[in-house]
Every structure is written in structure tokens, then in C-alpha cells.
Amino acid sequence: MNWALAAGSLVAVLMLAGIAWALRLGESGRIADAAQAIRLAEEGLAGFEASDAVVCADGGGAVVFGSHGTVALIRPSGARFIVREVRRPQWQASDAGLRIESGDPIPVLLTLNPADAQGVGQRLDAVADIGVNMDRG
Amino acid sequence: MAELPDPVDLAVPAFVALVLAEMIVARVKDRSRYCPRDTLTSLLLGFGSTVAGVLSAGMVFALATWVHQFRLFDIGYAWYWFVLAFVLDDLAYYAFHRSAHRVRWFWASHVIHHSSQHYNLSTALRQTWTGFFSLAFLFRLPLFLIGFPPAMIFFVAGLNLVYQFWIHTEVIGRMPRWFEAVMNTPSHHRVHHATNARYLDRNYAGVFIVWDRLFGTFEGERDDDRPRYGIVHNLPDFSVLRAAFHEWWGIAKDVWHAPDWRARLGYMFGPPGWSHDGSRDTSESIKTRWKVRQERRGEAWKKPTSSLSAQEAEAAPPPAA
Numbered sequence: 001m002n003w004a005l006a007a008g009s010l011v012a013v014l015m016l017a018g019i020a021w022a023l024r025l026g027e028s029g030r031i032a033d034a035a036q037a038i039r040l041a042e043e044g045l046a047g048f049e050a051s052d053a054v055v056c057a058d059g060g061g062a063v064v065f066g067s068h069g070t071v072a073l074i075r076p077s078g079a080r081f082i083v084r085e086v087r088r089p090q091w092q093a094s095d096a097g098l099r100i101e102s103g104d105p106i107p108v109l110l111t112l113n114p115a116d117a118q119g120v121g122q123r124l125d126a127v128a129d130i131g132v133n134m135d136r137g
Numbered sequence: 138m139a140e141l142p143d144p145v146d147l148a149v150p151a152f153v154a155l156v157l158a159e160m161i162v163a164r165v166k167d168r169s170r171y172c173p174r175d176t177l178t179s180l181l182l183g184f185g186s187t188v189a190g191v192l193s194a195g196m197v198f199a200l201a202t203w204v205h206q207f208r209l210f211d212i213g214y215a216w217y218w219f220v221l222a223f224v225l226d227d228l229a230y231y232a233f234h235r236s237a238h239r240v241r242w243f244w245a246s247h248v249i250h251h252s253s254q255h256y257n258l259s260t261a262l263r264q265t266w267t268g269f270f271s272l273a274f275l276f277r278l279p280l281f282l283i284g285f286p287p288a289m290i291f292f293v294a295g296l297n298l299v300y301q302f303w304i305h306t307e308v309i310g311r312m313p314r315w316f317e318a319v320m321n322t323p324s325h326h327r328v329h330h331a332t333n334a335r336y337l338d339r340n341y342a343g344v345f346i347v348w349d350r351l352f353g354t355f356e357g358e359r360d361d362d363r364p365r366y367g368i369v370h371n372l373p374d375f376s377v378l379r380a381a382f383h384e385w386w387g388i389a390k391d392v393w394h395a396p397d398w399r400a401r402l403g404y405m406f407g408p409p410g411w412s413h414d415g416s417r418d419t420s421e422s423i424k425t426r427w428k429v430r431q432e433r434r435g436e437a438w439k440k441p442t443s444s445l446s447a448q449e450a451e452a453a454p455p456p457a458a
Contacts, residue, residue, distance in 0.1 A: 005146060006188070012153045013184050016259070017177035019157065023164045026172030043365060046334060046418060047426035078172035080254035082371055104373035 029076035030059030037062035041072035044083035048072060054120050056097065056110040063100065063110065063120060069128050073100055073108040082106075088128035093117035100124070139214050139288050144295035145187075152302060156258045162308055163257070170307060174375040176259045181377050182249055183262030193269035200274070201287035210284035222285045223293040223344075226277065230297060230343040233276035235354065238338050244409045245384035246271035252380045254367040256330055261305035266381045300344050301326075321346045324358045331364030334427030337420040369410070369418060384409075 020026070031037050037053040041064040050072070053064040064072040066085075073084045082104065090101040098110040098117035112120065163170040212218050237247035246267045253260045268274070280290050304326040312322045321342040329340040339356035342349050349355035358364065372379055391404035391412075400413035410419035 005149065006184075009149060009184055009187065012149070013177070013180040016153065016156055016160070016180060017173060020160055020171050020173040020176045023160055023168075023171075025160060025163055025168050025170070026175070027168050029169075043333075044371075046369075046423040047430065049430075077254070077371075077373070078174055078375070079169040080172070080367075080371075082373055106373055 026079040029079050029081055031055050031062045031074060031076065031081070032059060034062075037064050037074055040064075040074055040081055040083055041066070044081075045072055045085045048085060054110070054112075056112055058111050061100075061108045061110040063108070063124070065123070065127055071124060071127060073102045075102075075106070075108045084108075089124060091121040091124055093121050139286065141288050141292040144292065144299050148299045148302070152258070152262065155303070156262075159258045159306060159308055170255065170257055171259070172255060175253055175255050176257075178375045178377055178380060179253055179259040179263040182266070182380060183259075183264055185266050185377070185381065186249075186262075186264035186268075189266045189269065197269065197274045198287055198291070201277070201281050201290070204278050204281040205284075205287055208282060208284035212284040212286065212289075214286070214289065218285070219289060219293060222280070222289050223296065225280055225283075225285075226290055226293045227297055227342075227344045228348060229276050229280060230294075231341050231348040231352075233273055234341040234343065235352075236276070237273070238341065239408050240406055241384070241388060241409050241411065242405050243271050243273065245388055246273060248368060248384045248409075249380055251330060251368050252372050254365075254371055256305060256307055256327060256364070256366045258302065258305055260330070260366075261302045263380075267385065297343050305330075317346075319345060319347055325349075325355075327364045327366075328356050328358050330366050332367055332369055333362055333365055334424050335359075335362055336364060337369075337423060369420075369423065 031040070032055075034053040034055055037055050038050040040062075041048055041050050041053070048064075048070065049067050050064045051066060053062055055062040060076060062074040064074065066072060069087060071086050071089065073086055073089065075082050082102075084102040084104065086100075086102060092099045093114060094117070095114055096109075097112045098120055100108045100110070100121075102108050110117065110120070160171055233243075234247075237243040246265045249265050250260075250263050253263055265271075265273075277290060277294070281287060301321070304321055304323045306323050307327070309323040311317060311324050312320070316322065317324065321340075321344055325340045325342065325346050328336045331337075336356055339354055340346065340349050341354055346355065372383065388405060392401045395401040395404055396413060403411050403413060408419050408421075410417045410422070
């Protein structure tokens, strides 16, 4: 590879990325409903068996409750989704909704009213306690 | 020494044109096939890989030339030697690629290529920056010992890489049966990039899928189990540096915290996901859990009772043909 080809390749990289934007490819992923959240969790996490899910109204985040005190957190990432299995995640309820730490640099944010946010957060703790007791046999 | 062109350099304009064409198809058929941030990451990783390749090419070529002086046979530049070199280089690629998925040291370098959740032609260009560091070139050394000239091997290796570009697409469904039987195709390679338990660690072929059929690693794509792309623990963002180095960083942390030397070696050279306390998932543990679940659902599906929910019935596997 010579310098001209290197420079040309870099120009092509930026041009193609620009065209992808201009064509409005990759619509932002949104979690449509609880059924989709459950499917994403069970497909993305080996052995995860979901019972039910909470999806915020704008589809920007979901919590899927599973067996044995495990919880799956889901958030959109571009046109796809990031799914993480967590145990006893740190959470914070506020007027903006529920913020849950997933272990990633980006937390999962659920736009919920304060009462619902508090309720889901408390359920996260309760489920984790059940999981601990089950682990202890 | 023969002067041979670099097929990859020559193919760059075609790569650009085909990515552009696939984007237009995606715009018409399914816009989620591409994601601008993912595409930019893939293309920057491809560009960086080319730069890294240029920086290490001299050392790799010098090593190949040094090994070549101990060759068993004198092999010239007749066309049929190119053909044989192409086939044997593809076998060496299979061995490398299988190791790249089964040994964490090589996986740390190769994971870049699998780190996108998209499967399109830009994913093909998402290539490693650390191939030289991971010693991936070792897999080609036997070819120089046999007697194939280094220039010939690097030429056919370039052709191999160019071939693999077009199979990174969802635009093409299945090729004619005879072609699917012998060659690596978009369908076979979609399986390779999938994280579905059924598809993990399958279809390592570069050009000829016959290697997978021969060595028992072939899995056909199924219409009832559409591939989901990426890695078991998908990256949290589109950072180029994270994609390029995250597994190396993971190895460093694991080795640092490992309780003993056996564990340190396991974290470097064990299969991806290996851990000294068994707390992490390997492809084997994922497959095992998946099979148990499939069997349980299969049993539930067979029961002639009303305990089967509509959802389970829908998920039940089709009867074997």
C-alpha cells in the first residue's frame, strides 16, 4: 500500500459512512413491547428463562425478570440491542425514571413515572434476595 | 524473486463500490441492515488493519524468507503451483481460523472481526490490528517449509481475503447446490458469524467449505433459526479502540488476578470464556444449556396433555425430515 492508496482509502471510509448517514440507514432500535424484550433476553443469554418484563414507553430500555434471581437489562445500541444479565444491580429512581447500572459505561434508563420507577427498583432488590436464598439452597 | 501484485490493493475500489451498492439495497429493503456508527467503526478498523499490516509486512516477509531457505522442495512459479498453493493456503487458513476461535490468545486478535451485530459487506472489512502480535502468521510457515515461495503464498493469501469479502452479506440467500457443497458462501458464513448456540464455533472455512465438512465443523443455515450476529458479550458501544483491544485488556486483567500459573495459562491459551472457577460461559457450556432447554421443550411438545402453552408449541422444533 502506498500513501496515495492509504489516503484514498481513508477518504472512501468517510464517504461511505457519510452516505450511510445520508441514506438514514439503521433506524434507532426501540423495544416494542414486553414480548420482544423477553425474546431478546432469552435469545441473547444462554439458559435465561424469562417470566415477565417491564418496558418503558419510549422503548429505550427494558428489564426482564428471570428465574433464580437473575435479571436481564436491555437497551438499544444503534439498530440493535445490548443485553446484559445482572444480579442485584445498582439502581436509582428519580423524576426522570429509573437508572440501572449494567456494568457497562452506559447504564440502562427506563422512562417511568417516579412511583413505577421506585416499584421496579424495589422488585429488583426483592428478586435478588430470592436468588440469594435459592443459591444457599 | 517474482514481483506479484497485492490483490487486496487492487480490489479496494470494488470493495467501496459493492458496499455502496449494498447500502442502496438496504435503503430499499431493510434499513436496519446497516447502522452508520457501526459502519464507520468497521471501516476505520479495516483502515487501521491495513496500516498495521503494512507496518508488520516487512518482518513477516523476512521470517517467511528465512524459513523458506530450509524448504523441502524447490517450487517454481508455474500456474499449477499457484493453484496448489491456493488450496493449501486455504487449509492453513482453516487451521488458523479454528484456532482463532478456540484459543483465547488468537481470539483476542480475531474477535474484532466478529464484534459487529450487523452482517454486511462493511463487516468484512472489520479486520484485526493485532494479527502480528498474536503470531497468526505462524500458521503459514509450513507452506514455506514445503517450498512455496513467500511471494506466491502472500499473493494467494490476498486472493483468499478478497474472496471472503463478498460472503459477508444478507443480500444473497443461497447459491446453487453444487456451489454450496464446495465453496464457502454467504449462507455458510452467516452461520459462522452467528451467536445462536447451534451455530457457535462452526464453519471456519475461508474459501472451500469442504474443510469444515471434512473435519466435522460444518453446520448448515436453517430457516427456522435465523442467525443473530455479534459476540456472546456484545460490545457496549461503537468505540474503535474498544473493538480493537478489549479482549487483550480482558486477558491482561484475568492474568493479573489469576490465583496461580495454571490459571494464568488458561486465561491466555484456554478457549474464550474459560475461567479458573468455571464461572463464565464457554461455547461448550452455552451449547449444553441450549441443548438441555431444547430437549425439555421437545419433551413438553411431545406430551399429549394440555400443559403445553401456545407459545411453547410455536417454539417446538419441526419433526426431523
